[in-house]
Amino acid sequence: MTYQNETPHDPVQPTVRDRHAVMHGEIRQRICLLEYPPGMRLSEAALAEEFGTSRTPIRRVLARLEDEGLVQSHHGVGTIVTDSDIAELAQVYRLRIELTELVGRLDPEPPNEKFMLRFDSLVQRSAKVIATGTPHDFTRFDMEVFQVLLELTSNIPLRQTMERLYFQTKRIWLKTAIEAQLDLDEEVRIFHQELEAIQLALRSGDLNAAAHIQRAHISMSFQRLQQQNI
Amino acid sequence: MTYQNETPHDPVQPTVRDRHAVMHGEIRQRICLLEYPPGMRLSEAALAEEFGTSRTPIRRVLARLEDEGLVQSHHGVGTIVTDSDIAELAQVYRLRIELTELVGRLDPEPPNEKFMLRFDSLVQRSAKVIATGTPHDFTRFDMEVFQVLLELTSNIPLRQTMERLYFQTKRIWLKTAIEAQLDLDEEVRIFHQELEAIQLALRSGDLNAAAHIQRAHISMSFQRLQQQNI
DNA sequence: TCTTGATATGTTGTACACAATACAGAATTT
DNA sequence: AAATTCTGTATTGTGTACAACATATCAAGA
16 A cells, blocks of 8 residues: 655556556545445446546456445445444444544654644634535535544554444444434534543543543444434 | 355355465465564475466465565565564564453453363463474464464454554564574463453453453563563 | 246356566666 | 666456346246
8 A cells, every 4th residue: 555656756656556546545435425325336338438447457446345335245236335234333342432432542753734724624614514514525525534534543443444434434424313313413513512522631642632522422322323213 | 355155065166265265264364473584485386286277366465475574476476485684573563462451342252162172172272382382383383373262253344454463573573482582381371360360350250350360471472572582 | 836947147257368567687888 | 896776577456247046127937
């Protein structure tokens, strides 16, 4: 996952790794945003045409998504976006909760000034999402915040694991929340409060506190979902 | 990763998933046992011939191994078994240590009688490994014990994550241990003691204690490696 | 009407030919 | 002699044809 020969002044043409990363990220985002909802059948041929390539590189991407648990290919049938019941979801959530705490404890990366500025702008933007956001916008924003907060640890395998688990749960959360008619506006408001609390912790330089706040909110968020779902 | 249509009395011929799993497991084991040491170049054509298939399914396997961080493909060069410096290894170890504790805490699966019998036989076998074992045998045995102890949690994502991390570290540990002329006999003896301690904890029904013992030994094992390596 | 079988169609899986790339070593030039 | 260019060779990446497979549709028969 490391890139060499990166010469910013002379933009090299995208290598095979770049193309793969772009397609993987794009399709993963579509799955996460429910543009490709659980149960939907993806067509290798259609994706190949859209991305201007043949089936082979697309199959490479879908294979990775299958290893990540987001799709499942069946010979003669198609490649189907996976679904999860509440039990599976609960397992991933329990693990995410524990790992989130580790971000503040394992190889913590104290935020520099640039990071704080970036985070401040995120907190401000969360107010806008409250005002005008759709579920789609909310999820996109949530993804962005997640990626930024992940920078608080320099432990690479921890980052990779958390990213993996995040994408396994977020889309199912969104789908279930919509089905259960969870009050998304309320969720956004709580998210805004969470960001403010994390901001405070980060300004105090207390990474552990920031991680624990995040941990608590992940836990509560899942609890709300379960209660509503009864 | 779930299989249906499994009819034990009528052995269905291996499906595409089975073939993939077999090849992946086999190559992964060879990498872990240093049969394919870091830096070695794997040939898609040769592997294809050995497994009696074409390059395409082999490439599917190597792609997964690349996502798991065990190999890295370079266009025009080859597929190289990856290496790790002590810093990378330390990151994975720190994460493994934390996750090991979770096995006893997250969705613990109390061992039944059958499990205990299986574990008892492992403890007995560890004595034999002390007597006649080669580094190769030791590692194979270690892998087996690891897989068995992983059954103590029913949390699937936790299992998958731990397995992934295990295979990232074990081979590097073995290689470094050999290079640093670590006393492998002593390591085996300590491992035997660890198994006896875990056995005691499991008989008391204390999964948490068993996990903490394992955690402690992973930590100490890495410490011994670092001290020797100076 | 229901069941059963055949068939047509669409999908993923596999094999293979070829393109793109990297690198070593010879050939050439300075 | 040193540097440089050229060229041969081996490897992974891509495109494509076809095989393997699952399923819906339809027809025939009980």
